[in-house]
Amino acid sequence: MKHDLESKSIHDRYQTQAGWTAAIRAQWFDRLALQSSHRVLEVGSGTGVIISEIGLMHNCQTFGLDIDPQAVHFAQKVDPNTHYLIGDGVRLPYPTATFDVTICHFLLLWIESPQQFLAEMKRVTRPGGWVLALAEPDYGGRIDYPPEISPLGQLQEEALIRQGCDTRIGRRLRALMNELGLEDIRVGVLGGDWKENAMEGMQNAEWKMLTQDLRDTISPDQLDHLQQLDQNAWIEGSRILFVPTFYGGGRVPR
Secondary structure (H helix, E strand, O other), rough: HHHHHHHHHHHHHHHHHHHHHHHHHHHHHHOOOOOOOOOEEEEOOOOOOHHHHHHHHHOOOEEEEEEOHHHHHHHHHOOOOEEEEOOOOOOOOOOOEEEEEEEEEEOOOOOOOHHHHHHHHHHHHEEEEEEEEEEEHHHHEEEEEOOOHHHHHHHHHHHHHHOOOOOOHHHHHHHHHHOOOOOEEEEEOOOOOOHHHHHHHHHHOOOOOOHHHHHOOOOOOHHHHHHHHHHHHHOOOOEEOOOEEEEEEOOOOO
16 A cells, blocks of 8 residues: 555656646657557656556557556556556667657656667667657756745755756757767757746645655755745745756657
C-alpha cells in the first residue's frame, strides 16, 4: 500500500509536468504524423504519463523503459496498452533501428553522461526516425518576481545540484544534438503563460515540488515565510515564475 501511495504521488507530479509541455508535444507529433504502424519508445517513462498519452492520441505502438521497478509496475497497471520494461537507458535492451521515434522528458538533467544516453536513443531509432528530448530545464536562467521571492530560485538550484542534477542542461541541448550527428535539428524554449485562472493550480504544483526539494535546505519557518510571500504575490497579480525549459530533436541520418 505504501508503494502504491508513493507511486501515485510521483504520478501526480509527472502529470503536472506533462501539462507544462503539452503544446510542444502536440507540435512535434502532429509534424511527425504518427500512424498505427509506428513504434515510439520513451526512455525514462516513469509512471507512463507521457507515453500513454502518445499512444491514445496517435494510435501508434508505444513502449516505455525505466530503471525504477516501482514506477514500471505502476505504469503497467494504469496503461496496459504500452509495452513497459525495467532497464537502464545507457544500455537499452532493444536491437538497433527498432523504433520510429525515441523520446525522453525531464530526464537528461539527471543523467551523468547525457551524450552516452542520447547515443543509445539514436542507436535504437531507425534511419530516418527521430530522437526527441521534449523538456530539459535550465535553472540558471530562472526568473522569480517580485524581488523578495528571488532566493527561491537559487535555493532550489543548490538543492537539485546536491541531488546530482545538471541544473543547466537546457542550454547544452543544441550542442548535444549536433554532437550526436542528427539532421534537421530543431531546438527551442517553451514560453511562459501566467493566466489568472491558472494561479492556484500552478502555485500548488510548484510548492509541492519546492517543499520536497528544500526540506533539507532551510528551516520550516523560512520555507513558510517564502511560501506566504509567493501566495501574496499571486493574489496581488505581480508573481512571475519562469524556468527556461528547452526542447529539441533531430532525424537519424539515412
